[in-house]
Amino acid sequence: MIDKKSILITGGTGSFGKAWVRYILKRYKNIKRLVIFSRDELKQFEMQREFSIKKYPCMRYFIGDIRDSERLTIGLRDIDFVIHAAALKQVPTAEYNPIETIKTNIIGAQNLILASINNNVRKIVALSTDKACAPINLYGATKLCSDKLFVSANNIVGKSHTRFSVVRYGNVFGSRGSVYNIFKSYNNKGFFPITDKRMTRFNITLNEATSMVLKVLKKAEGGEIFVPKLKSFKITDLAKAINPKHRLKVTGIRPGEKIHEQMISSSDSFSTVELDNFFAILPQGNSKLINNFKKKNKSKNVTTGFEYSSDKNGDFLSLIELKKIIKEHEKKTI
Numbered sequence: 001m002i003d004k005k006s007i008l009i010t011g012g013t014g015s016f017g018k019a020w021v022r023y024i025l026k027r028y029k030n031i032k033r034l035v036i037f038s039r040d041e042l043k044q045f046e047m048q049r050e051f052s053i054k055k056y057p058c059m060r061y062f063i064g065d066i067r068d069s070e071r072l073t074i075g076l077r078d079i080d081f082v083i084h085a086a087a088l089k090q091v092p093t094a095e096y097n098p099i100e101t102i103k104t105n106i107i108g109a110q111n112l113i114l115a116s117i118n119n120n121v122r123k124i125v126a127l128s129t130d131k132a133c134a135p136i137n138l139y140g141a142t143k144l145c146s147d148k149l150f151v152s153a154n155n156i157v158g159k160s161h162t163r164f165s166v167v168r169y170g171n172v173f174g175s176r177g178s179v180y181n182i183f184k185s186y187n188n189k190g191f192f193p194i195t196d197k198r199m200t201r202f203n204i205t206l207n208e209a210t211s212m213v214l215k216v217l218k219k220a221e222g223g224e225i226f227v228p229k230l231k232s233f234k235i236t237d238l239a240k241a242i243n244p245k246h247r248l249k250v251t252g253i254r255p256g257e258k259i260h261e262q263m264i265s266s267s268d269s270f271s272t273v274e275l276d277n278f279f280a281i282l283p284q285g286n287s288k289l290i291n292n293f294k295k296k297n298k299s300k301n302v303t304t305g306f307e308y309s310s311d312k313n314g315d316f317l318s319l320i321e322l323k324k325i326i327k328e329h330e331k332k333t334i
Contacts (some may be wrong), residue, residue: 001218003030008079010066010112011086012036013043015175016127016209020083021051021059023210031058037075038086039065066108069115076119081217084112084126084150087143090177091131091256094139105142106149113153117162125217126150128168128225130202130261133268137256147225151283154222163222169230170202170261170310172209174329179235183242191249192239199235200260200310203317204228205325215277219297223289225281227263232313233322241322264308272306273299279308 007024009017013036021034036059038044044061053059064071066086076082087105088094094101109126116124128147131140150164157163171178179201183192204212208228216226239248253259264272264279271284275297282290293299317325 002081002214003028004032005080006033006035006078007031007081007083008035008037008062008076009083009085010037011084013038013040013047014085015172015206016085018047018050019206020085020210020213021047023207023214025051025056025058033060033079034058035060035062035075035079037062037064037066037072039063066111067103069111072111072115073118076115076121079119080122082112082116082121082124083213083217084109084124087127087146089129089139091137091139092254094142095137095256098138101138101142105139106145109146109149113149113164116164117153117157117160120160121162123217123220124150124162124164125213125220126164126166127213128166130168130170130263131258132168133262134265136258139256151223151225163220165216165220165222166225167213167216168225168227168263169204169209169212170263171204173203173205173325175206179238180242180326180329183239186246187243191247192242193251194235194239194248195251195253195257196259197236197248197250198259200232200313200316201235202230202261202263202310202313203233203325204230205329221293223283223286224293227279227281227308229277229279229315230313231315231317231321232310233317237317237319238322241319241326260309260311262307262309264302264306266305266307269302269304269306272302273297274302275299 051059062075064075066072088101129143132143132147135141135144147166150166153164174180186192212228268281271282273280273294
């Protein structure tokens with residue numbers, strides 16, 4: 001599907017962008033162009049050390065900001081597929097800088113939608129977050145709005161073949177700001193700070209995230225919010241897996257933080273279907289799209305009132321599994 005095609009990644013110098021590039025270059029040798037679209041000159045310079053144009057002729061590095069619609073329109077010329085990873089993601093930062101977060105996460109999304117339609121891009125997959133489900137902080141609220149924009153964008157494409165879909169998942173294990181990294185920074189202090197001992201999280205690694213997004217790119221037809229089926233873990237178990245001798249220091253819930261991650265709310269259940277490895281939230285009120293999707297993917301409706309949250313998941317990682325994930329992650333970061 002992506003052989004001899006051009007792909008652009010917004011926010012391409014982030015953790016996901018680098019992992020995606022690594023994943024694609026290893027498996028596909030005939031990519032026409034792989035464009036990194038980001039605003040950070042230094043990060044692009046550093047990324048070119050690993051993925052140089054000389055070694056990988058398909059690579060392109062394009063300085064730009066999704067807030068700048070004109071620059072975005074230029075960057076999307078002759079692009080077939082877009083992976084939208086650019087966002088302001090830090091919850092405290094978003095709370096303190098709401099307008100800047102809105103400009104990037106909402107206005108930037110709308111800029112991408114219009115530029116993609118004008119350039120007749122085939123498919124756009126936007127990365128979302130568990131925080132967009134029943135949001136309690138500004139970051140989550142902006143991502144929910146962004147998700148709604150991408151889903152509804154399929155209604156304004158006209159004669160264009162452009163299609164928009166979303167993939168929603170939780171914090172990536174070992175990424176910037178993840179609880180694993182926070183715990184590791186306290187490894188020599190004799191304790192781990194924990195906001196609430198009841199806390200649970202979904203688990204996904206960078207490799208799993210990149211593989212999942214590629215599957216969504218192939219499967220998406222427009223209007224879906226894909227949610228992968230993941231295992232959960234208890235924060236207390238993660239602490240034990242890193243260092244069982246450390247004590248836990250309870251610090252209290254931070255502003256905008258949830259005890260459990262949620263990716264599908266009970267309100268979403270009316271238009272959510274279940275596949276083998278995913279759930280798909282489909283546009284409410286569009287019975288034709290829902291029926292066609294169910295028939296093509298052999299999927300079934302979830303029960304009314306269904307919620308997909310990390311505490312009700314029923315599939316938790318054991319201490320042994322957590323230790324294995326930690327070992328594999330540390331092996332890759334050495």
